Amino acid sequence: MTTMVQAIRMALHVGEERHGVTDIFGEDVGPPLGGVFTQTQGLRTAWNSPLDERGIVGAAIGLALAGARPVAEIQFCDYAFNTIDLLKLAGAMNWSSNGDWNCPMVVMTPVGAGIHGSIYHSHSFDAQATRLAGWKIVMPSNPRDAYGLMLSAIVDPNPVLFMAPKALLRQKAIGESEEVPGVPSDERELSKLIDAPLGDRSKWKPRWPDTPDLFIPLGKARIDRQGTDVTVVTYGRHVHVCRKAAEELATEGIEVELIDMRSLHPYDWEAISASIKKTHRVLFVNEDTEVTNFGEHLLRRTVEELFYELHAPPRVIAGKHLPGVGLADNLEKASVPQLDDITEAIRASARHEP
Amino acid sequence: MMTPLSKVRNLADEALKPELLLQMHDLMLKSRVLEERLIRMQKQGDGYFWIGGPGEEAFSVPLGLLTKKGEGLDYDYLHLHYRASGTMLALGADPVDALRQMKSTASDPYSGGRNFASHYSARKWNVVPVSSPIEVQYSMAPGTALAQRRHGGTGITIVTGGDAGTAEGDFATCLIWSSRKGSELPMLIIVTNNQYGISTPYDGQHGEKRIADRGAAFGIRTLTIDGNDPETSYRAIKQAMDYVRKERKPFLLEAMVSRLYGHSSSSGANYIEGEADGLKLFEDKMIARNLLTRARADEMSSKFTEALLEASKRVREEAPPAAETVWDHVFAERSVVGGSKKGAP
Numbered sequence: 236m237t238t239m240v241q242a243i244r245m246a247l248h249v250g251e252e253r254h255g256v257t258d259i260f261g262e263d264v265g266p267p268l269g270g271v272f273t274q275t276q277g278l279r280t281a282w283n284s285p286l287d288e289r290g291i292v293g294a295a296i297g298l299a300l301a302g303a304r305p306v307a308e309i310q311f312c313d314y315a316f317n318t319i320d321l322l323k324l325a326g327a328m329n330w331s332s333n334g335d336w337n338c339p340m341v342v343m344t345p346v347g348a349g350i351h352g353s354i355y356h357s358h359s360f361d362a363q364a365t366r367l368a369g370w371k372i373v374m375p376s377n378p379r380d381a382y383g384l385m386l387s388a389i390v391d392p393n394p395v396l397f398m399a400p401k402a403l404l405r406q407k408a409i410g411e412s413e414e415v416p417g418v419p420s421d422e423r424e425l426s427k428l429i430d431a432p433l434g435d436r437s438k439w440k441p442r443w444p445d446t447p448d449l450f451i452p453l454g455k456a457r458i459d460r461q462g463t464d465v466t467v468v469t470y471g472r473h474v475h476v477c478r479k480a481a482e483e484l485a486t487e488g489i490e491v492e493l494i495d496m497r498s499l500h501p502y503d504w505e506a507i508s509a510s511i512k513k514t515h516r517v518l519f520v521n522e523d524t525e526v527t528n529f530g531e532h533l534l535r536r537t538v539e540e541l542f543y544e545l546h547a548p549p550r551v552i553a554g555k556h557l558p559g560v561g562l563a564d565n566l567e568k569a570s571v572p573q574l575d576d577i578t579e580a581i582r583a584s585a586r587h588e589p
Numbered sequence: 590m591m592t593p594l595s596k597v598r599n600l601a602d603e604a605l606k607p608e609l610l611l612q613m614h615d616l617m618l619k620s621r622v623l624e625e626r627l628i629r630m631q632k633q634g635d636g637y638f639w640i641g642g643p644g645e646e647a648f649s650v651p652l653g654l655l656t657k658k659g660e661g662l663d664y665d666y667l668h669l670h671y672r673a674s675g676t677m678l679a680l681g682a683d684p685v686d687a688l689r690q691m692k693s694t695a696s697d698p699y700s701g702g703r704n705f706a707s708h709y710s711a712r713k714w715n716v717v718p719v720s721s722p723i724e725v726q727y728s729m730a731p732g733t734a735l736a737q738r739r740h741g742g743t744g745i746t747i748v749t750g751g752d753a754g755t756a757e758g759d760f761a762t763c764l765i766w767s768s769r770k771g772s773e774l775p776m777l778i779i780v781t782n783n784q785y786g787i788s789t790p791y792d793g794q795h796g797e798k799r800i801a802d803r804g805a806a807f808g809i810r811t812l813t814i815d816g817n818d819p820e821t822s823y824r825a826i827k828q829a830m831d832y833v834r835k836e837r838k839p840f841l842l843e844a845m846v847s848r849l850y851g852h853s854s855s856s857g858a859n860y861i862e863g864e865a866d867g868l869k870l871f872e873d874k875m876i877a878r879n880l881l882t883r884a885r886a887d888e889m890s891s892k893f894t895e896a897l898l899e900a901s902k903r904v905r906e907e908a909p910p911a912a913e914t915v916w917d918h919v920f921a922e923r924s925v926v927g928g929s930k931k932g933a934p
Binding site for chain 2: 257258285287289290292293294295296297298299300301302303305320321324327328329330331332333334335336337338339368369371392393
């Protein structure tokens with residue numbers, strides 16, 4: 236089965252061969268490494284930039300304005316914070332010029348905890364990202380979505396931020412619904428085709444499987460699991476954690492409707508509100524720090540628009556408001572939402588009597 | 590204080606044609622009168638804020654005249670700072686449009702009433718939207734230059750900014766990205782040095798003798814000139830551009846200029862005595878050479894002042910943007926950038 240990094244790599248390949256991607260660049264993105272997570276190995280237009288995140292975002296903006304199609308990488312979102320005014324500039328380009336210039340670029344960056352990444356390889360960027368008006372913001376939860384969202388990002392005329400949950404990058408597709416269409420069913424065969432060998436890679440060339448154009452629409456959520464009792468709205472890594480919680484709660488007779496947002500902005504309020512109207516109970520789950528969390532916005536909208544639909548207090552389950560995610564296992568677990576926290580919160584919501 | 594250079598080094602001292610000198614004078618004068626009208630509009634309540642380029646005309650006008658104007662990779666990209674009215678007029682911009690931006694009318698072609706005065710944008714001429722954050726243009730400019738390096742031809746990327754902003758990391762970004770070995774970029778990197786950042790003098794914040802010296806560490810060809818003399822500016826910009834167009838390598842040009850009405854309306858926007866006035870100095874020179882008379886210069890000034898005063902009255906009657914248009918252009922529906930698209934493979 237395909238991993239998310241392989242899916243991203245194949246989408247970038249399709250992007251550069253069929254959809255005009257001209258530059259895939261960033262720190263260690265080009266040969267020999269092909270990305271610290273291997274996501275850009277073997278790509279024709281991949282190149283290494285100076286170690287300069289502002290330069291990377293700035294160059295991507297300039298390339299986009301000149302009609303190129305850049306996909307720029309910030310190696311970890313923890314290092315995107317010093318680019319925020321440039322990200323704002325990209326998001327403002329079309330609006331501030333009253334439609335004179337658009338800015339078609341993709342920035343991809345790994346986000347979140349779950350790999351024991353310590354203080355500066357565990358940050359989330361959700362809240363910052365969703366404050367960047369003019370950007371489209373996506374976060375896939377599986378290889379197929381990563382592939383299809385990346386292709387949609389590439390052909391979009393606006394700046395798109397592609398946030399990849401780093402804990403899922405090497406996770407394999409679970410079942411056909413998460414698989415990239417067109418890849419060999421034998422994962423060792425796929426690896427032989429597109430994974431760079433260890434050691435000398437100077438003569439290695441990938442052989443790309445024939446994968447199709449799969450455009451997963453930006454702004455549309457996916458119902459991961461149908462249910463009638465509680466709605467859980469999440470994205471990225473926590474789709475899998477919440478799914479586990481839902482499976483466990485199903486044995487108790489609690490049926491969770493799990494929504495994978497896929498796009499944080501624009502977001503699929505239609506899907507979210509339809510589900511809340513059905514279950515009358517909702518939790519918003521993500522691992523970003525909880526003060527001024529993106530889930531709080533969704534909760535506000537829920538309270539303002541669906542107050543009389545609710546049979547239980549809506550909740551946000553998020554990371555603790557700490558300066559970083561601590562390295563020790565206990566510290567990381569105490570920082571970001573864990574399976575037990577989520578299961579208990581859903582159970583409490585389901586059992587709450589108005 | 591740093592002493593402006595009186596003369597460009599290593600430049601052929603050939604005389605510029607009288608027609609060109611008269612054209613430069615005409616545009617410098619119009620640019621000055623335009624800025625003075627914008628200042629007046631703001632002071633009279635016909636605008637919220639003024640910032641602009643009086644004192645940079647002797648540099649900004651020749652820059653516009655020498656720019657290869659057009660849309661797409663075959664032409665020059667301009668990443669301008671907010672003191673570039675002279676460049677825009679030299680490109681052929683209608684000065685009345687600047688009044689529209691000051692008045693925040695729906696008809697403002699640069700931002701539809703969304704942005705400050707002197708925050709130009711013109712895709713038809715590769716003028717990238719000017720933004721208020723100091724120096725971000727130095728981080729964006731390598732991007733258009735990268736596309737042009739790949740495209741070939743003679744189009745180059747021009748970026749301008751002030752001296753104070755060179756303290757930002759974006760300036761280092763520009764020097765580093767434009768001079769990567771084997772990947773040098775066709776960029777004319779310009780610093781107009783007025784020796785101030787709002788109220789803070791250059792001396793006391795910068796240890797480097799000249800900003801241009803910073804280019805040397807990167808193997809970038811550099812020059813510091815008296816940007817208050819349009820003939821010097823013209824020759825220097827021409828020489829720098831010829832090099833960048835042909836060699837496809839960066840050039841760092843520092844122009845010593847004045848800031849004749851201070852930083853912005855926030856600092857009063859009153860004429861500051863004691864700074865070199867490039868327009869007056871050029872007029873004196875032109876009169877001494879019998880290319881101009883004082884009477885003629887005064888007549889040009891009062892005629893254009895009158896024309897812009899009348900235009901500002903008309904602009905005052907133009908409609909503001911409707912409130913609901915605030916949602917227009919948050920997202921683009923289709924891509925319009927890239928001109929000829931020749932840069933894409």
